[in-house]
Amino acid sequence: MVLMFEEAYKQQPTNEELGAQTFFANVRASHWKSAQQANDPATPTAMKTILYKLAHRIVMSSPTPSYQSNDRFHLHLSILQELELYDDAHKLLDSDTGRAICSTSLSCNEIRRNIWRKRGMILDEGKLATRRISEKHDRNWLEFLSVLDATFSYLSSSDGSSDSRVESSEHVKETKEFLNRIAEEDGAKDRSAALALLELEKRAHDHGISNDSNRLVILMQDYFTRVGHKACCFEDLKPYLALKEDELSKWTSFLQAVPRSFKTPEELQRLINSHKLLRYNLTQSELSIEAETSRATLYIEQYLEGLKLGSNLPTTELQYADDLALLATNTLVTLWRLTSNEEYLFNAVTLLEFALTKSKQSFQARLALIRLYRLLGAPSLAVDHYRAMGIKQVQNDTLSHFILSRASTFSLASTGDLTLATDCLESTQIYLSNSQETADFVVRAFQGERYSQIPEFIVFEERLDNSLQRDIVKMEHLRMRLTHEQITSDVIDMELIELKFIFDRTHHDNRDFDIMSDYQPKVSSDIFSQTNLLEKNESHGWLRAFLKVYIRAFQQGSDLDDSVEEKLLIGDRPKQSFGAESRPPLKQRLAEAFTEEEVAELTRDELLFVQFARSLAEWLQPYHDYSRPPPNVVLAEAAKQTELKTGYPLKGVDLAALTRSSSPTKKDEEPPAVTEPPQQVAQFFEGEVRENFAEALNWLDSPPSSSQSTLWRDAKE
Amino acid sequence: MSVLRPFKATDMFKFNNINLDIWTETYGIGFYLNYLSRWPDLCSVQEAPSGRMMGYVIGKAEGSNTEWHGHVTAITVAPEYRRLGLARKMMGLLEMVSDEIYKGFFVDLYVRCANSVAIDMYEGMGYSVYRRVRGYYGNIGLGKGGRDEEDAFDMRKPMSRDPRRRSVRSNGRDMVVSAHDVS
Numbered sequence: 001m002v003l004m005f006e007e008a009y010k011q012q013p014t015n016e017e018l019g020a021q022t023f024f025a026n027v028r029a030s031h032w033k034s035a036q037q038a039n040d041p042a043t044p045t046a047m048k049t050i051l052y053k054l055a056h057r058i059v060m061s062s063p064t065p066s067y068q069s070n071d072r073f074h075l076h077l078s079i080l081q082e083l084e085l086y087d088d089a090h091k092l093l094d095s096d097t098g099r100a101i102c103s104t105s106l107s108c109n110e111i112r113r114n115i116w117r118k119r120g121m122i123l124d125e126g127k128l129a130t131r132r133i134s135e136k137h138d139r140n141w142l143e144f145l146s147v148l149d150a151t152f153s154y155l156s157s158s159d160g161s162s163d164s165r166v167e168s169s170e171h172v173k174e175t176k177e178f179l180n181r182i183a184e185e186d187g188a189k190d191r192s193a194a195l196a197l198l199e200l201e202k203r204a205h206d207h208g209i210s211n212d213s214n215r216l217v218i219l220m221q222d223y224f225t226r227v228g229h230k231a232c233c234f235e236d237l238k239p240y241l242a243l244k245e246d247e248l249s250k251w252t253s254f255l256q257a258v259p260r261s262f263k264t265p266e267e268l269q270r271l272i273n274s275h276k277l278l279r280y281n282l283t284q285s286e287l288s289i290e291a292e293t294s295r296a297t298l299y300i301e302q303y304l305e306g307l308k309l310g311s312n313l314p315t316t317e318l319q320y321a322d323d324l325a326l327l328a329t330n331t332l333v334t335l336w337r338l339t340s341n342e343e344y345l346f347n348a349v350t351l352l353e354f355a356l357t358k359s360k361q362s363f364q365a366r367l368a369l370i371r372l373y374r375l376l377g378a379p380s381l382a383v384d385h386y387r388a389m390g391i392k393q394v395q396n397d398t399l400s401h402f403i404l405s406r407a408s409t410f411s412l413a414s415t416g417d418l419t420l421a422t423d424c425l426e427s428t429q430i431y432l433s434n435s436q437e438t439a440d441f442v443v444r445a446f447q448g449e450r451y452s453q454i455p456e457f458i459v460f461e462e463r464l465d466n467s468l469q470r471d472i473v474k475m476e477h478l479r480m481r482l483t484h485e486q487i488t489s490d491v492i493d494m495e496l497i498e499l500k501f502i503f504d505r506t507h508h509d510n511r512d513f514d515i516m517s518d519y520q521p522k523v524s525s526d527i528f529s530q531t532n533l534l535e536k537n538e539s540h541g542w543l544r545a546f547l548k549v550y551i552r553a554f555q556q557g558s559d560l561d562d563s564v565e566e567k568l569l570i571g572d573r574p575k576q577s578f579g580a581e582s583r584p585p586l587k588q589r590l591a592e593a594f595t596e597e598e599v600a601e602l603t604r605d606e607l608l609f610v611q612f613a614r615s616l617a618e619w620l621q622p623y624h625d626y627s628r629p630p631p632n633v634v635l636a637e638a639a640k641q642t643e644l645k646t647g648y649p650l651k652g653v654d655l656a657a658l659t660r661s662s663s664p665t666k667k668d669e670e671p672p673a674v675t676e677p678p679q680q681v682a683q684f685f686e687g688e689v690r691e692n693f694a695e696a697l698n699w700l701d702s703p704p705s706s707s708q709s710t711l712w713r714d715a716k717e
Numbered sequence: 718m719s720v721l722r723p724f725k726a727t728d729m730f731k732f733n734n735i736n737l738d739i740w741t742e743t744y745g746i747g748f749y750l751n752y753l754s755r756w757p758d759l760c761s762v763q764e765a766p767s768g769r770m771m772g773y774v775i776g777k778a779e780g781s782n783t784e785w786h787g788h789v790t791a792i793t794v795a796p797e798y799r800r801l802g803l804a805r806k807m808m809g810l811l812e813m814v815s816d817e818i819y820k821g822f823f824v825d826l827y828v829r830c831a832n833s834v835a836i837d838m839y840e841g842m843g844y845s846v847y848r849r850v851r852g853y854y855g856n857i858g859l860g861k862g863g864r865d866e867e868d869a870f871d872m873r874k875p876m877s878r879d880p881r882r883r884s885v886r887s888n889g890r891d892m893v894v895s896a897h898d899v900s
Contacts, residue, residue: 141719
């Protein structure tokens with residue numbers, strides 16, 4: 001298809017329609033190199049500039065001016081930005097039309113901001129922002145940031161002399177008055193100015209031009225008083241919580257004075273915010289078993305009390321007190337980390353399951369339960385909660401790691417239960433949709449002249465197609481399948497080819513690790529890291545280590561070698577990824593020792609396994625290479641099979657020539673000498689592996705006594 | 718304290734805290750890309766200073782002659798960021814773009830008849846019920862059931878091109894049509 005259009009276009013280069021169709025065909029086939037050469041990282045920089053200059057000339061010579069449509073204007077500006085022609089861009093923007101467009105188009109305004117910043121027009125931006133805030137009632141946080149950047153811009157350009165500091169203080173004072181006025185006007189309707197005052201104070205503090213060390217805390221207290229009854233208060237104040245000792249003690253006393261009893265949801269929310277803020281600043285010494293236990297008890301007591309406020313809420317709503325259950329969960333996890341006593345996890349699980357009966361829609365509770373159930377070795381309960389969240393479409397890429405991370409650990413495929421294996425397959429549907437659909441939308445955007453969207457679509461398609469999670473799941477799925485399916489030569493060959501493609505890909509990590517609400521103190525790690533199965537979170541290193549192991553294993557089990565593979569896969573190979581030419585050959589990369597990154601992501605058992613697999617492969621390599629049939633024999637066989645199955649000869653393989661060639665067969669060579677297996681191989685099943693196995697068997701015979709939820713009982717009484 | 722910016726394709730990797738909520742539907746990739754490839758200026762995001770997404774709106778422009786209008790396909794705010802006026806700001810932008818760029822006569826949206834909180838909010842923004850649409854929504858299997866859950870109100874707000882307010886009516890709640898009659 002692509003070739004056809006390219007040929008036709010070459011014949012009639014002035015035919016715009018054909019040109020457009022060629023472009024579309026390339027786009028559909030994801031041949032970004034041809035279609036969007038300028039942004040392909042493989043294009044050398046000089047070439048990039050030439051392409052952009054060309055684009056610039058085309059835009060300038062176009063009969064219709066670019067400000068006819070917002071997207072054309074945006075495109076024109078993007079080209080100028082890439083070429084760093086900021087003055088030209090500014091001229092475009094400084095016209096009446098330019099200004100009008102920027103006031104109605106968010107994306108054009110975005111690019112205007114970037115261009116002004118590159119031109120160093122920080123003060124102008126600040127003035128413009130000030131006008132927008134006061135005259136147009138614009139409360140976009142970006143405008144406030146512009147005002148603040150302008151206020152402190154004097155410092156960065158100056159030499160830090162005392163004069164410039166005085167001048168800066170003046171500007172700070174001006175800005176403070178301005179923001180105070182806006183905050184007064186807005187009152188309860190909008191908190192942007194109040195938050196901006198905090199940011200102003202913090203920056204003044206950091207630059208050393210603040211004269212009042214108490215002011216920051218006073219502002220924080222003021223903000224809490226204004227906004228403390230809204231859930232967002234904690235997140236808003238987080239950037240300002242790194243306080244010095246005396247500031248911190250004032251802040252802590254203020255928070256501790258928040259009343260513990262509540263009659264309305266607002267009062268409850270205020271209490272919850274105070275808990276979150278206090279917890280964030282706890283010191284290491286305050287995280288003792290006694291202290292955390294009393295905190296957990298308190299949170300649970302208040303949670304049960306808080307449920308009463310929400311007894312009339314419809315089942316579709318979250319409970320006002322839900323966050324207290326989550327706070328308790330965070331505390332119980334800390335206790336578990338301190339003591340290694342799983343009883344705390346059982347308590348947390350009980351609490352969360354109870355919370356769900358009162359607040360069916362709390363996905364935060366479900367996320368926490370999934371993490372905890374996996375830690376406790378109850379994967380099917382985790383899967384139930386995952387399913388209850390109704391995760392679909394692109395969320396399969398960002399959230400499936402919750403149940404599919406190291407899923408082969410829990411897979412019962414060897415006994416015929418394919419639940420997890422099926423889950424793996426289901427989660428991959430999204431990648432197929434992406435391959436089929438996204439390119440079409442790029443075409444549509446181009447046709448509709450929505451140029452601003454095209455780079456984004458391409459980035460999106462690329463990120464999803466080369467998703468790290470996609471290939472991690474693929475690896476886990478493979479490991480599950482191998483315990484269940486017959487390992488035929490077809491399976492080996494197919495998997496080998498696929499794994500090699502994956503090995504050379506540049507992966508994008510789209511996984512969402514921030515979705516879980518984290519209420520752990522800043523001195524501790526976050527709740528997600530704390531609840532990692534086996535203390536590890538697999539990433540690029542893990543994938544590479546396992547790919548190395550399995551690729552080598554499949555290579556040794558396969559009759560395919562590089563030359564055979566090339567002949568059999570004409571036209572089916574995906575494009576070489578960026579940098580392919582500069583890399584050492586695959587064989588060398590596979591034989592490399594495991595890197596630090598890879599080792600860091602493996603558990604102890606995994607590390608032992610991959611090292612064993614590597615030694616085994618090294619030891620057996622010569623024997624496999626010897627016994628593998630020569631390429632011409634393999635190709636001849638493949639050609640024969642193809643003809644039998646399809647009735648057509650295998651393309652690109654000259655069967656007659658193959659059978660004629662009389663290369664010395666390997667059988668004429670001497671077989672490699674038999675050597676003793678290396679220590680790592682011979683001793684693998686002794687030592688640690690045997691111990692672990694024995695321990696697991698023991699556990700089956702006498703599991704630890706089932707835990708009582710003592711904490712839970714105490715709280716209820 | 719929120720940034721209002723255009724919705725972009727890669728936001729699909731970041732919207733889980735909004736979409737895991739029961740009331741927010743996660744559509745296929747094609748759904749979002751369709752809107753972005755045709756009406757990107759009617760799709761915007763509210764983002765917290767930390768970079769977290771707080772809410773978004775997806776809209777389009779459609780209709781012929783005097784029915785040419787802006788339409789809110791989806792508007793949603795994450796539970797932890799509700800009651801901060803974010804929806805109002807996103808609606809304001811959508812209305813401005815519908816009015817000044819698309820030159821629509823009005824903006825309309827569909828809302829569940831049972832969702833009194835949302836209906837009040839839209840009325841506060843100048844919308845009024847134009848008609849009731851039988852069976853517009855599928856029943857999501859929650860709540861006590863009844864017609865209110867499945868029926869929708871088509872609410873409208875006239876734009877500057879409709880100074881005589883021909884696109885709205887006073888007795889909208891009494892006008893009932895079936896889902897087949899609307900797009």
